[in-house]
Amino acid sequence: MNQPDAIDAFSALAHDTRLAIFRLLVQRGPAGTPAMEVGRLLDLKPSTLSGHLATLKRAGLVTAERQHREILYAPSFDAVNGLVRFLLQDCCGGDKSACAGVVPPDV
Amino acid sequence: MNQPDAIDAFSALAHDTRLAIFRLLVQRGPAGTPAMEVGRLLDLKPSTLSGHLATLKRAGLVTAERQHREILYAPSFDAVNGLVRFLLQDCCGGDKSACAGVVPPDV
DNA sequence: TTCATATTTCGTAATTACGCGAAATAAAGG
DNA sequence: CCTTTATTTCGCGTAATTACGAAATATGAA
Numbered sequence: 001m002n003q004p005d006a007i008d009a010f011s012a013l014a015h016d017t018r019l020a021i022f023r024l025l026v027q028r029g030p031a032g033t034p035a036m037e038v039g040r041l042l043d044l045k046p047s048t049l050s051g052h053l054a055t056l057k058r059a060g061l062v063t064a065e066r067q068h069r070e071i072l073y074a075p076s077f078d079a080v081n082g083l084v085r086f087l088l089q090d091c092c093g094g095d096k097s098a099c100a101g102v103v104p105p106d107v
Numbered sequence: 108m109n110q111p112d113a114i115d116a117f118s119a120l121a122h123d124t125r126l127a128i129f130r131l132l133v134q135r136g137p138a139g140t141p142a143m144e145v146g147r148l149l150d151l152k153p154s155t156l157s158g159h160l161a162t163l164k165r166a167g168l169v170t171a172e173r174q175h176r177e178i179l180y181a182p183s184f185d186a187v188n189g190l191v192r193f194l195l196q197d198c199c200g201g202d203k204s205a206c207a208g209v210v211p212p213d214v
Numbered sequence: 215t216t217c218a219t220a221t222t223t224c225g226t227a228a229t230t231a232c233g234c235g236a237a238a239t240a241a242a243g244g
Numbered sequence: 245c246c247t248t249t250a251t252t253t254c255g256c257g258t259a260a261t262t263a264c265g266a267a268a269t270a271t272g273a274a
Contacts, residue, residue: 003126010121013194014114015231022194029199030206036250048233050252069242069250077195077206084191087120087129088184092136099137099184122262143220154264157222176220176271 001086005060009083012059017044018052022061025075032065032072108193112167116190119166124151125159129168132182139172139179 013019020042025033039049053073056062060079065072092099120126127149132140146156160180163169167186172179199206 003123007121007123007126010117010126011231014117014121016110016114017233019110019114019117023196026195027197027200029202034250045234046251047235047253050250051233054252066241069240069248071251080191080194084187087187088133089130090134093134095136118261124263141220152264153221154223154266155262157220158263161222173271176273178221 001082006083006086008059009061009079012055012061015052017042017048018056021049021052022056022075025062025073028074030074030077032063032067032074034067034070034072036070038073108189113190113193115166116168116186119162119168122159124149124155125163128156128159129163129182132169132180135181137181137184139170139174139181141174141177141179143177145180 013022021038024038024041035049035053038044038053039046042049044052053062053064057064057073060076062073062075065074120129128145131145131148142156142160145151145160146153149156151159160169160171164171164180167183169180169182172181
């Protein structure tokens with residue numbers, strides 16, 4: 001993870017509708033959810049939905065796979081982990097004891 | 108954590124300079140870093156720095172404490188944890204086995 | 215108080231993001 | 245091929261964000 005990619009990811013999540021989409025995909029699980037179903041559940045116009053899904057995909061936060069007529073979207077947990085690791089990189093000047101308990105041990 | 112607060116936090120991080128400031132504070136540790144030193148290290152004008160620090164503080168990502176003449180800024184690790192928990196809430200429809208290993212166990 | 219240091223507020227101009235209607239494109243079934 | 249379903253692209257008007265100079269404010273030292 002690098003700074004520009006992290007900014008793309010945070011920008012993607014910094015939006016009411018996109019954040020709702022991502023959290024919905026998280027709750028639906030790694031098998032993926034059809035775009036149309038996302039739009040139906042969140043009451044989004046097709047063009048608006050398409051733009052937001054494209055933004056999330058470009059940011060690496062979701063993956064897309066065509067299944068017959070529909071496109072299934074699934075969240076990327078690796079992306080979330082990468083973001084957190086990037087945020088907390090070299091935490092506390094290497095003094096792990098300073099932030100033990102509040103930071104995952106593998107950062 | 109709720110949706111509007113999460114959006115404020117992600118918006119705050121979705122900016123080149125603010126992300127650099129936050130990561131610098133993380134690396135400096137919980138004792139805090141004077142605003143002026145942040146500005147010196149990242150080469151920021153006072154008004155620009157002030158605005159960005161205020162944004163990060165409003166988003167709950169950093170804390171500020173006056174120490175003599177300076178204001179010490181420190182990162183909030185709790186805020187990061189809260190964001191991640193919010194993002195991954197009710198992951199995979201409650202089927203923890205679906206995302207074991209990629210998601211912290213306490214989400 | 216007087217001065218120097220540290221930080222915030224305000225105004226402005228340039229840039230970018232936003233939703234969504236309409237039209238175009240893609241894929242699969244009949 | 246033709247139709248239906250699913251998704252994307254384009255264009256427009258609107259709204260929010262940005263950096264930063266200049267001035268104001270706050271704090272502590274002399």
